[in-house]
Amino acid sequence: MLSKFDLVVLNGVVVTASDTSSFDIGIKDGKIHTLAPSFTPEDIGDAQVVDAEGGMVMPGGVDAHVHLCQDQKTGPLGLGGQCADDFETGSRSAVCGGTTTIIAFAKQSRDEEDRSLLKVVEAYSARAEETGSYIDYAFHIIIVRDDKDVLQTELPVLVKKWGITSCKLFMTYKTMQLQDYQLLDVMLAALDNSITTMIHAENGDMITWLAEKLESKGMLAPYYHALSRPPSVEGEAANRAIVLAELIESPILFVHVGSSASANIIRAAQTRGLPVFAETCPQYLNLTWEDLKRFHSPDCFENSKMICSPPPGPDSSDQDALYLGLHNGTFTVFSSDHCPYKYNDPHGKMAGMLEHGPSMHRASCEGISLPELAKSKTGSFKLVPNGIPGVETRLPLLFTRGVTAGRITPQKFVELTSTNPAKLYGLYPQKGALLPGSDADIVIWYPEGGLTPFKLTNEHLHHNVDYTPYEGMEFANWPRYTLSRGQVVWANGKLLGTPRDGRYLKRGPNQLGKGVAHFKKDPRTVATWVRE
Template sequence: MGMFDLVIVNARVVSASDIVTCCIGVKNGKIRTLVDSFGDEEIQSARVIDAQGAYVMPGGIDAHVHLCQDLKTGPHGLGGACSDNFETGSKSAAAGGTTTVITFATQTRAEEDKSLLDVIKAYSARAEATGSYVDYGFHIIIVRNDKDVLQKEMPILRKEWGISSCKLFLTYETQRLTDSQLLDVMYEAKQNSMTTMIHAENGDMIQWLTDKLESKGMVAPYYHALSRPPLVEGEATNRAIALAQLIQNPILFVHVGSALGAKNVRRAQTIGLPVYAETCPRYFHLTWEDLKRFHSPTCFENSKMICSPPPPPDTSDQEELFVGLENGTFTIYSSDHCPFRYDHPHGKPSGVLEDPKSMEGEQYCEGDELRSLLARKEGAFRLIPNGIPGVETRLPLLYTGALAAGRITPQKFVELTSTNPAKLYGLYPQKGTIMPGSDADLVIWYPDDSFKPFNLANSMLHHNVDYTPYEGMKFVNWPRYTILRGKVIWMEGEVQGKLRDGQYVKRGPSQLVRGVSKTTQDPRRVASWLYE
């Protein structure tokens, strides 16, 4: 047996703090050593990869990915169903340099979904049915506040399943919780050292604006953005921060997309509150104008660009969001990969098929007839599934738009895309770093001077979606190798791994959560007495 299974030479190894030129030795899926060079005997029988002076980073950890989820909440039972399962979604992740994804098991308000453990078991079966190309873990979406379930099952989720995060909604009729219900779940999450993730949009504001827009006949996809102006996120972030401060609960805001939301987060961080934020590629590369991209402002094809919260109104917000990447306002950078096809009734077309006005005199249809129907109708934006794909393009977009553009350092890139997700969600130092003893999860880029920039086409991607919001965008680099626990699963444009290379990973508590500042613990101002 040789000393190493895999050796990487001529690497510019990037961590969240340093860049070091060295070589990496891997044995049994773990990083064994980092050295200046290896002797011939040391690398005998090992596979050798020459990084050629390119960046070698910890494998990407995408902490916000939707796979195998049914969101069929429309009036006729259509709505959205994620078009990617663990097979196609994980293959796409590997091709984009991501070695670990954390996906969502979703509770519903149905009585059969009362048990969180049953929800997790059913969702785990979906993952096991296909297997995965990359490692994966679960968040749990909680939409009920059953005290007996929370008290009994949250400790089991933590100890037996290694699930240390839950997601709560302030919008969507079928998922949002009232303030008191939020406090119930947040309190139990804190008791079990679970990170509370918040989708922060004011559902009442959205519903009121949607009703007013519809009364004026403003129902085409573009008007989705007008139903969710930045103030919707601004109010919800402020309210969630107040709730969390009241009971001293650490929170992470998912997919923050407005400068207003980011400012609220930064203000809370400045006074010492354990408030964290995630942002996503769409907020740096898309604006409201992209909801008019196809043919005309009322064209239903613009539904391909609908996500929530929507991208900012214009590029002025993007400049402030870039500052948030660099100064630490944003803790992590995730894809929020939420894939809905345009050619399938359980995808974007449900915005037409579920709309009585659009379907007046029409029949339910699929295939060519569906395409013809979509070309003639504008649908109703409130019925269009909210979400866009992006697990494969997440790292290349940040490389092109921020790292290569000089907006962030390579170290910050690693912090946002791997190290901080690992720390926030209890995977560090098993993942998220390159050091002896850690999993040999690596992404090797091309040397910048050897890579020929290209314009992206959806046909180049590996997801099960028939479009990408980033069609035609120029990319200046792409992962050359993706390595999962010492095995090359992506190499120079080809998938090398196989299903079930990926494993389920149990997670511990967050390693980013710090103690609450004494100035914010005054029991006359917050409910710190709850824990006495």
């Protein structure tokens, strides 16, 4: 019997950012076609059937903060770090964890050859096309130069030709840090082109000063990475970025917020009606400074596996505050900041040992594996590539520890992990929705009791990284099915898709607004004349 649908999802509890109800879903030509209380046998016909068996059915995850195919080889010997995941392996990992759209970063450098943002994007796009992607993908642009002629002529082309409507700016890292006047230059140019500005908010000068003091005292083990970046480092930078953004009335988004200090500053700005958005990530809800002492001893170099920036908070009190931020709207999106550096690799975490002269002085490496060598070396936290993997575990962690534990509602989960990222980055309602005409990107969870809780090991995962920071954590649920544009690409623990399934997405502008328009502008904080 023929059907008007290609595939139907039956017996599910459909959850969107606003509602929860029992619906069947009919899919045609890769799009959501019909939602109905139930389908008749005639409706179903010969369509492929996916039985949710009472499990929650949600829009597929949109992970708007993913690093793939990136090099950050800035150490003395130029070894680390090199992302272990390309678009094939990174998207494979994403889809197995319920994510159906990723937005990755095309990164400009300060080299003269990277002066053109268009050439940077073209080169990065070639990397994606070389391997393909299991799921749909888009790009942000990281801007580390303030070449005014390039900003004026190329930003409009990025928007029109590539649909790139977001840029990321850094307040730390010597190779990427912009001074305040440079931040203002780029923010103003982005504002004129309806490009959302993302901010990595850490005070680079404070970090440099603290790191030098730690080094002078011989405090170089991975744990001291956290001491070089206390929460005040992030809080100061967040406050300063808000002042700069308010000056020119620019919307901004703070990425990977890791502390209550920063979250409180952001919340206060939002309460004043400013268009300030924020993102947090799984590491800040599940790890603390103590995880930088996890392996064998506080001085053990294997703890470098846990280094990311900003680091998680000193203790679980920050986690409670960040969960409150998820609940009350301080955080607009929940992303992974998947930054995959291998541990056992000279272009990964091991660079922090191999590039540290004192650790390698008179070291005999012949016939010794890197992990064995690391057992007797401290390395230097300053030279360890900053970042941890997490694109596959993002949704399951928040589902288990947020939804199942009752800390956030299923609707809030969808809002943070799918709908808001799609709106913020100009993909809604193509993505992040279960509406007629939306792409049929769907994640279906096991019904309650349908999956025996298990402790995670790296062998469960599908990335190209040799560890997970969440090893040993217990999970109560995991995506049972993932559908990308109407095709079942993950089912009952098996990957069914291919790396040529994904398509590049051109995006529109931020759909979440530009702040409260009718507020009287205070000349003490806003330079209204700048854009006149």
